[in-house]
Amino acid sequence: MKVILKETIDTLGIVGSECNVAPGYARNYLFPQGKAIEATPQNRKIIEQARLKFELQIAKEKKLAQEMAEKVKNIECTIKAKVFEEVRLYGSVTTHDIKAALDAQNVTIERRSILLAEPIKLAGEYKVPVRLYKDVEPEITVKVVPEEKTA
Template sequence: MEVVLLEDVKTLGKKGQIVKVNDGYARNFILPKKLGIEATPKNLNDLKLQKANEARLAAEQLAAARELAEKLGKSSITVSIKAGEGGKAFGSVSSKEIASAIASQLSLDIDKKKLVLPEPLKTFGVHEVPIKLHKEVTGKLAVKVVES
């Protein structure tokens, strides 16, 4: 019997794959646990339409991420931190502070986990911070750290 998998099954395959299994295995395990459905022409057509819809959504998300990356590349934000003696930075600027500055200054909602900051910014000046917007798109944002 051919079955279309609705979820990943460790020994069979990935979601959306069409696999050939024994009738008993399909009737007693895969179908009752809703891990797959029988590969009828209607179900195969539904799967094809679903994959086309997912591909269209993925393309839209990629285009939106590229557009946002372009917008971020042209803009910059300013973050101020206290200065100690001799003009040295007292503290640092973390990804959480950068994310809140983006929200307030650029009116964009970007999660702090998307900021690729290996370590907090501890010096004054302009720093380029990469932002992972999509698995294929990384934008760069200029962050200006000034004395408060």
């Protein structure tokens, strides 16, 4: 089913774009939430008239994302984990752990915006990209350090 987005949705596209989605997804989520409308000729005309407003909104969102990227790229978060053999972790560090460490520093980033290719399984320092907007992906530094052993 073709729909026209009224909001930017990371997995689908930006405001005003036309995309194909499953009919159930449109009917049960996008339409009731007001995130999209059906792509009919009449709705296309309405969206075309509102395109200037959408372009302004996109420009504002991108500018905001770039400003946030400047702040985020200097962020360093340290995660303590249990290790054996000095570097290998008992478990792994995932996006949940990184989000928790960022929340502790009062940095609000959605968990799904943290682009960790695979869980971290070794202690060390890693550069992890964070998607703030379509083309805005600054990297944060994640340090995984061994937890202090208590005797």
